Amino acid sequence: MNIQWYPGHMTKAKRMMQENIKLVDVIIELVDARIPISSQNPDMANIAGQKPRIVVFNKIDLADPARTNAFIKWYEERGASVVLVNAKSGKGINQVMSKALEVCKEKIERNRKRGLINKPIRAMVAGIPNVGKSTFINKLVGKASAKTGNKPGVTKGKQWIKLKKDVELLDTPGILWPKFEDQQVGINLAFIGSIRDEILDTSELALMLITYLKEHYEDLLIKRYQLENISQKEPIEILETIAKNRHFIQSGNALDLNKASKILLDEYRNGVLGRITLETVG
Numbered sequence: 001m002n003i004q005w006y007p008g009h010m011t012k013a014k015r016m017m018q019e020n021i022k023l024v025d026v027i028i029e030l031v032d033a034r035i036p037i038s039s040q041n042p043d044m045a046n047i048a049g050q051k052p053r054i055v056v057f058n059k060i061d062l063a064d065p066a067r068t069n070a071f072i073k074w075y076e077e078r079g080a081s082v083v084l085v086n087a088k089s090g091k092g093i094n095q096v097m098s099k100a101l102e103v104c105k106e107k108i109e110r111n112r113k114r115g116l117i118n119k120p121i122r123a124m125v126a127g128i129p130n131v132g133k134s135t136f137i138n139k140l141v142g143k144a145s146a147k148t149g150n151k152p153g154v155t156k157g158k159q160w161i162k163l164k165k166d167v168e169l170l171d172t173p174g175i176l177w178p179k180f181e182d183q184q185v186g187i188n189l190a191f192i193g194s195i196r197d198e199i200l201d202t203s204e205l206a207l208m209l210i211t212y213l214k215e216h217y218e219d220l221l222i223k224r225y226q227l228e229n230i231s232q233k234e235p236i237e238i239l240e241t242i243a244k245n246r247h248f249i250q251s252g253n254a255l256d257l258n259k260a261s262k263i264l265l266d267e268y269r270n271g272v273l274g275r276i277t278l279e280t281v282g
């Protein structure tokens, strides 16, 4: 699941994207709705150039609807095409299709004028690791997975999946790297589980998450772990209370804070804590 990015990998990923982008009419860029800024590739706009792009907010089932709406508004005010998706359930997938046709309207019209009436538009999916690209592609392809096969000389051995009579999808997604230079991006990726936990100390990460939740989603934290009066408490005290309330005790009667940390992170990641977004617009 996780990719260790080295300069060589990044150069290769970028080159592959640049090659594939030449073959498509539209790029479907997936971001994680819980961290829509941190899960974006820093170079996407540059790589995409003039090609139309659709930003897909994936995993909306895990994100805070109010914050998602604020992000959508921000994007739409700037003329971007945004679609909300739950790739796991398939919610929003059809809107991606119609949006793809919509942003390719001019191209379809140009083709029509040149007599290319049934020429399908071609799309590719791109995003950082773990954002849901494979899940999204599988859902998109669904039962209609009729591979159009190789067309040597034209597609250089790429596989195109016919999604509708007028839309084809590149079967392999473009894998992009996140904005490593920004430390907060790394922390946000660790919160959602997209960076190996070994890179960061689990307890330290859990304490950082508690700090954020206490400030922005105090009610959810209180409700999930039966806490009381936490506004004056330090994150470590909150973690201790979680361990106590859940009876996470080590031998010798010490609280198992490591276990409490793991549970907290897990419960955040799989949505048990509630729908929580870790970034705000602007």
Ligand code: GDP
Pocket (backbone or CB within 6 Å): 001, 058, 059, 060, 061, 062, 085, 086, 087, 088, 089, 127, 128, 129, 130, 131, 132, 133, 134, 135, 136
């Ligand atoms: P990729 O690395 O971008 O191809 O990501 P995957 O498709 O492998 O998905 C990574 C993880 O996210 C998997 O565990 C998926 O089940 C999960 N996932 C993908 N889309 C969604 C979604 O919309 N909602 C939820 N809750 N989980 C999702």
